[in-house]
Amino acid sequence: MKGRGLGSEVLIVGAGLTGAVIGRELAEAGQKVRIVEARPHVAGNCHTERDPETGVMVHVYGPHIFHTGDPEVWAYVNAHQRFRPYAHRVRAVAAGRVHALPINLLTINQFFGETLRPDEARAFLAAQAEPGDGPPVSFEECALGMLGRPLYEAFFKGYTQKQWGCEPADLPASILTRLPVRFDYNDAYFSHPFQGLPEGGYTAMVASILDHPGIRVELNTPYDPSMRAGAAHVFWSGPLDAWFGHDRGRLAYRTLDFERFTHRGDWQGCAVMNYCDAGVPWTRITEHKHFAPWENHDSSVLYREYSRAAGPGDIPYYPVRLVAEKALLRDYAARAEAETGVSFAGRLGSYRYLDMDVAIREALDTARAFLAARAAGLKPAPFLRPPL
Known part of the structure; x- marks a missing residue:
């Protein structure tokens, strides 16, 4: 890394949670940071926005519930947005009756x-x-x-x-x-000591994380390999196989399609209703005003969710990680280990499903490990931990 000190700009690809937290941690240490984001907004898949018709805060890419047992992460998110108490509860329709989940x-x-x-x-x-x-x-x-x-x-x-x-x-x-079975009447979906949702939405939280004079963010800007030239280092939070142009094949993901509809009043009385029967084509219906119980809205915004295999151009949500994908992942991971000047981070960069608190924890640790390696004159590791 000779000649690439704090004065040289680090390039971060992706302005989701991972990219934002890494960028802020580096900027706090005096590093200049450039973040490029292909979408027209920050916060990645946890992007939220007010629906102009109803005033409801909508989780645009599906609901994201914050829960953690990590005190530092909890303090971190609360420093950038006020979190209001929210205990997530899920109901499920099975064989024509409504039940509580987890079991x-x-x-x-x-x-x-x-x-x-x-x-x-x-x-x-x-x-x-x-x-x-x-x-x-x-x-x-x-x-x-x-x-x-x-x-x-x-x-x-x-x-x-x-x-x-x-x-x-x-x-x-x-x-x-990952799903518990409880032999009491506790129907809370998560058991972490810290749970809540940001009062102003996740996008406002991520915007606050990015609000630092050492960070410049470019929206509607897909990554181009030419951007790598002159960068002190690259942090890639996009799909691992996309870094290599998918030249050995695509790692499999599931994606989601959303059928949005509105309703005057309360449609289902809860935030999430799962539909367990195979004959119902959607997996669940989410009613977004229930994710902000401190607000009052006369009307409602709802999503029916449909899951399918992700294709080129789709937003990847859940890594499949079956046998064939694990073999391909080993190939890409080995090539990533041999790369220089780039670190792979986040759920896409490591081909793992990560809860938001884990993504933040790993982003903090990744940035700190990078700074420590540079201070010691060592090559930063391509992964915080191997993705296999």
Whole structure:
């Protein structure tokens, strides 16, 4: 990095959470930063905006709920936007009835028409379970071993087929292990100690992070390889395979289509309603005014969500990470490790699904590791941690 000190500009590709936090951390250390963003706004997929018709704050690319157990990250976001208390709760329609998710004691009792106590419910599900011969490998094996067939088929099988476009038997067990089963009446979706939503929206929060004299942001500006010339370093938060022009093939993602509609009054009485039956084409309906319970709106903005395979030009949401993708990922990751002058960061740059708090934590750590490496005269690592 000889000759590329604090006076040379660092290039960051992407003005989402990852790019903004890295940029701010570097700027605070005296580094000049240029951020290019292909979209006409900052904040990436957590972009929010006021709907002019209803006044509702809309999560334009689908809802983002902030929850964390990391005190530093919680303090960081609150320094840039006031977070109001919000406890996320999800309801689900299965076989014509509404239930609470995650599966809890109320879900179990309502679904089976029982009045079970916690210990009785544990024994009841244990009797329903279909454990395999060894540790579960697939989503389906894990679900059947935890819940038994009735709950699995009602709440997870059809929804998973729609969300991922494949059979649950072909998905890794790790997808289900992120979802708890509770034997009490706690129906809060997340259990982290810090939970909330930004009063002015995520875009205002990210704009505040970017508000530093050492940062210049260029919107509507897709990355061009010629931008790399003269940059002290590049931080790439776009898709890992896109850095290489997808020359070995595209890593698979799921994307979302949104069918927006409005309603005078309250459409569903909650922020998120999942539709678990395979015969219903959408996965869920989100009602955005319920993401700001401190506001009052006469009308409502809603999204029906449809999941499908992402193609060229689509917004990538969820990395698929099945066997074929992991093999291709190993190829791209090895090539990325051999690159110089570039670091890959964020959910797209590492081909991992990251919650917002984890994305911020990793962005902080990435920037700090870069500054420490430069101070020591060392080559910055291309990844904070390997993406495999």
